[in-house]
Amino acid sequence: MKNRYSINYLIIVLGTLLLAWLLPKSYHLVTDTASKNIFTYYSSVDKAFCTIDFDDKEERLIRKNMNTNRVYSESEFDSILPMFYSRQLMADGRMPKSIDGKVINLNDVKFKKFFFKITPADKNKPHIPLYTLFESMSGRVRIEMPGDVFRLNSKIEFINPETNRVNEEKSQCFNKIFEKRGFRFPAKMAAGNPSTRKAYDEGYFIIDNDDQIFHLKMVNAMPFLRKVSLPAGVVPEYILTMEPDDRSFYAFVFDTNKRLYIITTDAYKLQEIPTSAFDINKDQLLIMANPLFWNINVISSKGKTVLALNADTKQVVDEVTFKQDISESAYSKFILPFAVGFTNANTKYIKPMVYFGSYWVLLTNLLLTLVFVFITRYRKQKIQLFSVVWIAITGIYGFIANIIFNR
Amino acid sequence: MIKALLFKEWKKTKWFAIGAFIAGVILLTYLFLKLGRSFRMVGLEHLWDVIVNRDQFLFRDLKFFPPAVGFCLALAQFVPEMVQKRIKLSLHLPLSNRKIVFTMLGFGMTLLMIIFAMHLLILLTFSGIYFPVEITASMIYTLLPWYIAGLAAYAMMSWICLEPSWKRRIFNTLIMFASLQLFYLTDFPGAYSFVVLSVVIIPFYVLPFGYLSVQRFKVGIQD
Amino acid sequence: MQQAIVECKNLTHYYGKRCIYENLNFEIPKGRILGLLGKNGTGKTTTINILNGYLQPRSGECLMFGESSANLSPETKQKVGLLIEGHVQYSFMNISEIEKFYSAFYPKWRKDAYYELMKLLKIDPKQKISRMSCGQRSQVALGLILAQDPELLILDDFSMGLDPGYRMLFVDYLSEYAKAENKTVFVTSHIIQDMERLIDDCLIMDYGRIVMQKPVSELLESFKRYRFTCEKPELLDNSNHIYNSVSIKGKTELYSLLSKNELEKLLSGNVKVTNSIQEESLSLEEAFIGLTGKY
Numbered sequence: 072m073k074n075r076y077s078i079n080y081l082i083i084v085l086g087t088l089l090l091a092w093l094l095p096k097s098y099h100l101v102t103d104t105a106s107k108n109i110f111t112y113y114s115s116v117d118k119a120f121c122t123i124d125f126d127d128k129e130e131r132l133i134r135k136n137m138n139t140n141r142v143y144s145e146s147e148f149d150s151i152l153p154m155f156y157s158r159q160l161m162a163d164g165r166m167p168k169s170i171d172g173k174v175i176n177l178n179d180v181k182f183k184k185f186f187f188k189i190t191p192a193d194k195n196k197p198h199i200p201l202y203t204l205f206e207s208m209s210g211r212v213r214i215e216m217p218g219d220v221f222r223l224n225s226k227i228e229f230i231n232p233e234t235n236r237v238n239e240e241k242s243q244c245f246n247k248i249f250e251k252r253g254f255r256f257p258a259k260m261a262a263g264n265p266s267t268r269k270a271y272d273e274g275y276f277i278i279d280n281d282d283q284i285f286h287l288k289m290v291n292a293m294p295f296l297r298k299v300s301l302p303a304g305v306v307p308e309y310i311l312t313m314e315p316d317d318r319s320f321y322a323f324v325f326d327t328n329k330r331l332y333i334i335t336t337d338a339y340k341l342q343e344i345p346t347s348a349f350d351i352n353k354d355q356l357l358i359m360a361n362p363l364f365w366n367i368n369v370i371s372s373k374g375k376t377v378l379a380l381n382a383d384t385k386q387v388v389d390e391v392t393f394k395q396d397i398s399e400s401a402y403s404k405f406i407l408p409f410a411v412g413f414t415n416a417n418t419k420y421i422k423p424m425v426y427f428g429s430y431w432v433l434l435t436n437l438l439l440t441l442v443f444v445f446i447t448r449y450r451k452q453k454i455q456l457f458s459v460v461w462i463a464i465t466g467i468y469g470f471i472a473n474i475i476f477n478r
Numbered sequence: 479m480i481k482a483l484l485f486k487e488w489k490k491t492k493w494f495a496i497g498a499f500i501a502g503v504i505l506l507t508y509l510f511l512k513l514g515r516s517f518r519m520v521g522l523e524h525l526w527d528v529i530v531n532r533d534q535f536l537f538r539d540l541k542f543f544p545p546a547v548g549f550c551l552a553l554a555q556f557v558p559e560m561v562q563k564r565i566k567l568s569l570h571l572p573l574s575n576r577k578i579v580f581t582m583l584g585f586g587m588t589l590l591m592i593i594f595a596m597h598l599l600i601l602l603t604f605s606g607i608y609f610p611v612e613i614t615a616s617m618i619y620t621l622l623p624w625y626i627a628g629l630a631a632y633a634m635m636s637w638i639c640l641e642p643s644w645k646r647r648i649f650n651t652l653i654m655f656a657s658l659q660l661f662y663l664t665d666f667p668g669a670y671s672f673v674v675l676s677v678v679i680i681p682f683y684v685l686p687f688g689y690l691s692v693q694r695f696k697v698g699i700q701d
Numbered sequence: 702m703q704q705a706i707v708e709c710k711n712l713t714h715y716y717g718k719r720c721i722y723e724n725l726n727f728e729i730p731k732g733r734i735l736g737l738l739g740k741n742g743t744g745k746t747t748t749i750n751i752l753n754g755y756l757q758p759r760s761g762e763c764l765m766f767g768e769s770s771a772n773l774s775p776e777t778k779q780k781v782g783l784l785i786e787g788h789v790q791y792s793f794m795n796i797s798e799i800e801k802f803y804s805a806f807y808p809k810w811r812k813d814a815y816y817e818l819m820k821l822l823k824i825d826p827k828q829k830i831s832r833m834s835c836g837q838r839s840q841v842a843l844g845l846i847l848a849q850d851p852e853l854l855i856l857d858d859f860s861m862g863l864d865p866g867y868r869m870l871f872v873d874y875l876s877e878y879a880k881a882e883n884k885t886v887f888v889t890s891h892i893i894q895d896m897e898r899l900i901d902d903c904l905i906m907d908y909g910r911i912v913m914q915k916p917v918s919e920l921l922e923s924f925k926r927y928r929f930t931c932e933k934p935e936l937l938d939n940s941n942h943i944y945n946s947v948s949i950k951g952k953t954e955l956y957s958l959l960s961k962n963e964l965e966k967l968l969s970g971n972v973k974v975t976n977s978i979q980e981e982s983l984s985l986e987e988a989f990i991g992l993t994g995k996y
Contacts (some may be wrong), residue, residue: 078690081683082653089656119678147636197668199530201614220530222612263533287656419666421673475649482805489793562789566755572779572806696771698756 078475080457086472087465088411094468095410096428108370111137113379113389114151115170115363119379121151135266137391154180154361178320182317183362183382189323194309201230203265205272205287207295214267217289221245223258223277237452243293252296255280261287262310262322275310276310276334286321286339299339305332309351311449325351344386344412347376352416364388404439408432408466436466443470448476479573480581480652482583486568487555494554495589498547502597502679504688524606533583535620535667537601541625545658546630548590556585560639565695575696579689583636587685588689590632592626619668626659629681634658637684641691650687658682704713704731706853709754709905711761714747721747724761729853729902732890734879734886736917738989739906745889746786749785749857750908752887765853773782779807780853786858788842792831796841799830800848805884815848818874836867843871847878850917854879856888860895868892874900897985904994912992917985923989924957932973942967943970951975956991 117265121139126133128330134148135141149156152250153167159179160166169175190384201220209215214445219229219238227245228239249256256279262273275289275294284299284307301307309325315335320333324341349356349369365380372396379388401432410426440462447454513536516525528534559565559582568582569575598621605614634654641647657680665667670677705728712725719973722742729735739745750756752761754770763770766777789798796819804810819826822837830841839859846854856875860868876899879886890896895902903920906910913920931937934948937955942963945957957964961980968974983991 078686082687085657086653086684089653093656193536197616197666198533199612199621199668201526201610201612203527203531216527218523220526220610222610232526235522235608235610265527322633343534348576413660415662419664419669419670421669423676424675481808482802486791486794486802489791489798499720507994542819558791558793561785563755563785564791566753566785566790567783567789567791572782574755574775655889696755696757698750 076119078443082476083461083472084471086476087468090468091342091409091465092411095407096412108375109366109393111366111375111377111391111393112152112155112359113364113366114156115375115376116151120379120389121148124146128181141408143414144317154184154363155359157184160193171324174362175362179317181363182315183360185264185315185358185360187285187313187323187358187360188356191352191417192419194351195417200261202263202275203269203285204244204263204274205265206287206290207274208290209270213268214272216267223256223261225256234264237246242422246292248296252298253283254285254296255283260310262312264312270316271314271318273321274316277310277326278310284324285336286334287463299334299340299341302341304328305330305341325393331356342385344385345380347378347390362437372390374407393456405430405435406429406467407437408464432466436463437464439470441471443473447472452478479571480577483571483573483578483581487582487589490558491551491554491586491589492596494550495593497592498550498635499596502543502547502593502607503600505540505543506597506604509539513608513650517608526609526613526667529609529616533667535617537617538665540621541624541662543659544625545631545661546628547593548631549630549635551586552632552639555582555641556636563614565640565692569692569696570672571683575692576689579640579692582687583633583678583685583688586632586636587629587681590629594628598625616668619671622674623661623670623677626651626677627658630661630684631658631683633684633687637687637691640688640693644701646691650678706731706874707887708751708764709752709761710764712748712751712763713746713760714751714756714757714758720909721806722906725911726905727885727911727914729885731885732883732889733902735753735902736894736996737887737889737904737906738896739889740993741891742818743906743908745906746857749786750888780852782849782854783845784842784846784856784859786856786871787861788835788839788859790830790838790842790845792838796824796827797826797843799845803845803849811848811850814850815844818844821870823958827908827932836864839863839867839871843874847874850882852885854884854886854888856886858889858891860890860892864879868895875899887948893989894984902952902987903985905989907993920981920988921985923960924956924983924991925958925961926954926956926983926987926991927961927964927978928952928981929956929978930975931967931968932975934972936971944991958986 089298094130111120112122112145113119116137117136119136121134121136121436123132123134125131133278133294134143134145136143136151143151147158150165150167153160159168161177166177166252167175173420201222202219203220203287205214205217219231219241221227221229227242227249228266229241229245230236231238253358259278259280259282261275261277272284272288272365277285277287279285284301286295286297286299288295310322312322320335321339322334324332326332329350331344331346331349333344344365346356346369348369349373354369354371355376357370359366359368360382361380365382365385367378367380369376372395376390378390380386381388411423412424412426415422415424440459442465443462444454444459455477458473462473512538529536568578573579601621602614602618605617631654633656634650638647638650638654641650660680661677707729709725709727713723714721725748725939737745737748738810747756751758754763754773757771764781765773768774768777781842791802800815804812804981818840821841824833824837831840833841843899849950857870863871864978872895878884888900897917900917902914904914929955930951931948932947932951934953935946937943937953939948942957942959944956946953959967961978965978981987
């Protein structure tokens with residue numbers, strides 16, 4: 072009899088956990104609404120942040136200057152944000168010749184405008200540690216597949232896919248230079264863009280076991296490896312190789328102190344990009360750059376911060392923060408004591424996580440425990456200590472599991 | 479005595495086990511032929527690129543094969559016991575009930591693991607020939623949750639079969655489907671890498687549930 | 702006093718609110734063949750299930766070899782042979798497989814006893830049990846029990862689905878075996894004719910109670926049917942040594958354990974018997990109906 076109870080407890084525990092996972096999930100399925108995301112861009116004309124926001128009352132998009140609150144029409148708005156709407160303005164022939172006395176070069180706009188977005192899930196995802204290294208100076212316009220991939224374990228090894236064998240000669244040739252440059256295997260990460268659909272190739276930026284950054288390229292079939300000297304205190308955590316059209320920088324470097332840098336093409340110097348505490352493991356980063364200003368959007372659980380940086384100096388010109396009102400409905404706060412989740416927007420990995428609610432739920436738990444005791448007596452069953460304690464802890468989940476599986 | 483009990487289980491499941499193994503081999507052969515075709519059409523370099531850089535998984539078709547095998551094995555093994563309450567004969571064998579039930583469940587689990595191990599062996603041998611260890615390792619991490627789901631499906635389905643009360647069977651079925659969802663939370667290759675060892679616990683956690691249902695049968699619960 | 706192999710003490714069982722019986726007591730002494738007789742729904746199957754350990758009674762207990770039937774030790778299970786209603790066996794095995802299977806569990810296994818019976822069936826040893834007729838299956842089930850050589854045999858409705866020939870074969874084999882080996886047998890059947898040839902004692906159940914537990918010979922010797930005509934049949938009292946009296950136009954028929962003289966004395970007072978009482982001896986089936994009524 073004894074182990075009959077213990078198996079029943081196992082079932083109740085499993086049932087409780089499944090409910091703690093599925094009940095909040097279905098609750099959110101029914102109640103979730105999209106959180107508001109207000110488009111914000113720094114106007115090089117107005118010298119202020121301008122926004123596009125959906126007005127729920129008027130049911131239309133409102134375009135306005137945040138400082139003056141002046142509302143613009145759609146075509147007015149194009150010329151307030153000439154950098155953002157450059158293609159529209161060029162098509163209309165309305166592109167200004169100069170802004171603030173600065174001559175606007177249309178090619179410049181094309182080259183220096185870029186959009187970059189990174190979410191935690193882009194970093195925290197399983198990946199297979201094999202890398203494609205292109206020839207950076209093939210002399211051809213199109214980048215071609217190199218016919219091998221490399222791995223970075225205790226050394227660099229090139230493997231030929233057609234034979235699944237290591238190309239010893241090439242591997243040795245590359246290894247020599249890795250040794251010569253003081254690279255410490257194994258590598259912590261390697262960042263490149265293994266795509267043939269890009270304008271040019273800058274190979275890989277690699278963090279070695281000593282947290283040094285190296286730039287690896289293949290030039291004329293020969294290895295090119297260069298150490299990037301880092302300012303004191305910068306420990307790189309994550310790198311993204313960018314290959315922007317204007318070739319002004321190579322890569323973004325996220326360090327362990329939540330700072331963001333670019334590795335500039337000016338002798339690999341690091342330049343900090345102010346981001347107001349961007350945590351790559353939790354927050355989203357969106358950069359909308361143009362020749363005059365970089366718009367840095369950091370979206371965290373607290374809200375959205377937008378910084379406008381001078382495109383040349385990367386100094387903060389303006390900053391605005393939109394607080395997110397986290398108002399969970401009282402309903403779930405009182406009923407659901409906690410929630411179990413396995414997937415998360417911040418990672419592509421499956422990871423069990425527990426989210427706790429408010430203390431108010433303990434009241435509900437107590438009430439449910441009493442109801443359970445009452446029902447058990449009504450059913451003329453013996454009251455088990457386990458069930459009572461379990462319901463007091465797990466509330467509605469344990470209650471349902473016990474009602475079903477403890478007859 | 480245990481040997482005789484295992485013989486009985488083997489008698490019930492022999493054809494199913496052979497069938498499941500052959501079905502698996504046919505499925506794998508089909509997948510290999512399909513892959514061989516892409517080797518010829520686009521080349522291995524492109525295939526490697528797609529796997530590594532586009533997060534493609536080549537054996538997605540295997541996804542629901544293991545739980546299907548698990549379900550069917552549980553049915554093959556326990557439906558003959560439940561029809562005409564033949565379990566009464568099994569429980570009357572001169573062994574403790576616990577030994578009888580766990581020998582039966584252990585047999586099924588072991589048989590399933592043997593079938594799955596043979597499949598994975600074939601698959602990994604193939605993968606080892608055409609792909610580097612990195613890709614094979616990622617493949618294992620992607621496949622393992624599905625194969626463990628097969629074991630869990632077996633454990634859950636046996637629990638449902640052995641349960642004497644229909645009302646409870648419905649709840650057991652709900653628990654089964656909810657639990658099996660845990661193995662299919664995402665399609666992203668290798669997403670279970672960090673938890674795959676804890677996921678192994680699930681089928682073994684569920685396995686003793688069937689013994690509770692047998693005890694419920696013993697006290698005469700039915701509806 | 703002979704040692705009791707099976708003791709049921711104060712068995713009480715309900716299905717939901719419906720009472721099957723309360724405080725049922727009986728025992729089976731060693732070496733006796735006890736038949737449980739009762740109409741459908743009187744708790745025959747309930748009793749068998751409790752006895753086999755597949756039902757926990759609301760209260761009371763059932764002991765086999767001194768152990769609670771709900772939780773028999775492997776050693777005791779070895780001493781008990783079970784025939785499940787419908788002669789259910791592992792039908793996915795063939796005759797020789799099932800013999801080999803069971804032989805592993807019982808040290809005293811008597812292979813010959815099984816094959817002797819199988820020879821009569823004239824079927825291929827490779828034939829699966831599932832492809833056999835009900836009668837053939839019953840012989841397999843019986844053969845397995847005989848080979849097991851248990852001290853106690855519990856047979857649930859052995860005659861179900863059997864042709865008369867197989868029924869007779871079954872009864873003959875079983876009774877010969879039980880007598881020769883001094884086995885204890887507990888048997889139920891809905892065909893009472895078969896029981897008469899087999900059982901020593903009978904336990905007759907009616908709704909919620911035991912009507913009678915007696916050796917069959919004793920029962921048939923003393924339990925008689927009487928016919929007579931009387932003037933006031935409405936004064937006949939069913940509870941007082943008189944069972945199931947029926948009167949149609951003054952012609953009365955009743956059953957009683959009393960002798961003719963005793964009955965005459967009992968009736969002389971009030972009902973005014975107008976002719977002489979006719980006494981009739983009964984078969985077990987007739988006695989069963991006499992005790993439990995036709996309905």
